[in-house]
Amino acid sequence: MMKTSKMRRMLPYVVLWVFLSLTALVWLLADNFNRANAQERYQYRTDQIASAITKRMEDYATVLRGGAALFDASEGDVTRDEWRIYIEHLDIGDAFPGIQGVGFSKYIKPAELAQHIQQIRAEGFPDYTVRPKGERDEYTSIIYLEPFDARNQRAFGYDMFSEPVRRTAMARARDTDTVAISGKVTLVQETEQDVQAGFLMYIPTYTHGVPQNSVAERRAALHGYVYSPFRVKNLIRGIFPAPLDDIDFEIFDGAKPISSTLMYDSDESGRSLEKKDPSLFSSRKIIDSTFR
Numbered sequence: 001m002m003k004t005s006k007m008r009r010m011l012p013y014v015v016l017w018v019f020l021s022l023t024a025l026v027w028l029l030a031d032n033f034n035r036a037n038a039q040e041r042y043q044y045r046t047d048q049i050a051s052a053i054t055k056r057m058e059d060y061a062t063v064l065r066g067g068a069a070l071f072d073a074s075e076g077d078v079t080r081d082e083w084r085i086y087i088e089h090l091d092i093g094d095a096f097p098g099i100q101g102v103g104f105s106k107y108i109k110p111a112e113l114a115q116h117i118q119q120i121r122a123e124g125f126p127d128y129t130v131r132p133k134g135e136r137d138e139y140t141s142i143i144y145l146e147p148f149d150a151r152n153q154r155a156f157g158y159d160m161f162s163e164p165v166r167r168t169a170m171a172r173a174r175d176t177d178t179v180a181i182s183g184k185v186t187l188v189q190e191t192e193q194d195v196q197a198g199f200l201m202y203i204p205t206y207t208h209g210v211p212q213n214s215v216a217e218r219r220a221a222l223h224g225y226v227y228s229p230f231r232v233k234n235l236i237r238g239i240f241p242a243p244l245d246d247i248d249f250e251i252f253d254g255a256k257p258i259s260s261t262l263m264y265d266s267d268e269s270g271r272s273l274e275k276k277d278p279s280l281f282s283s284r285k286i287i288d289s290t291f292r
Helices: 001-073 078-091 108-121 164-176 215-221 231-239
Strands: 103-107 140-144 200-208 223-232 250-252 261-263
Touching: 001 078, 001 103, 001 200, 001 223, 001 231, 078 140, 103 108, 103 215, 108 140, 108 261, 164 215, 164 223, 200 215, 215 223, 223 231, 231 261
Parallel strands: none
Antiparallel strands: 103 140, 103 223, 200 223, 250 261
């Protein structure tokens, strides 16, 4: 009798324990389900962002191939007006938002430098020169860059071979006859306001009718580069015109996510990488910059 009475007194607690246990189990299952859904949504968004960036860069590579084809079809003799008309017809401002311009950088041997400078000056640019000044084994010079606005005019005559990061990408493009992307640079188009990280995309052009079957032959046949400079914030805004409020992402030059390699941060609060709150989900994706 006493045992029965004790069991009756314990029954409410047993029921409560069972109820709480079931509640905890249901909550745990629901939490796991919600977390799995959140993880799936996060994975979808990161894939979507990486895919959109890759697709846009492939589009830009196609633009450069078209420019290189124009030189090839013209046997290397493309005039300034022809280049301007070609780029205007591409309507890059609307069709390819985020691109700073499309240009041509001519390869120049030291013995050809003085004649080259005089030729460009005779085209109506009396102050033109190849810069930075100094004796080098080989030169390049940006002679076309459309739109030829005030910002892009700052790059006119610049020898990109003179800067190591640019030269590395240009040499890779030349030797492999493919589109190559540089590492992080500060573009010569930058002013003192809204300075952005930048990079460049190159495709080589070769002297018409000269063999190009080996690295040595391609180096000997080099005529110049069709290229595009990119300011990274403008590029990302062109790819994603609407704010990405549901996710924060950074773009780095290379595999090390450190401040010196940071090219873009969607969080513009100014907080350093070290001071950011830990995220519920995080991942790293490598975007292949090789375009055949």
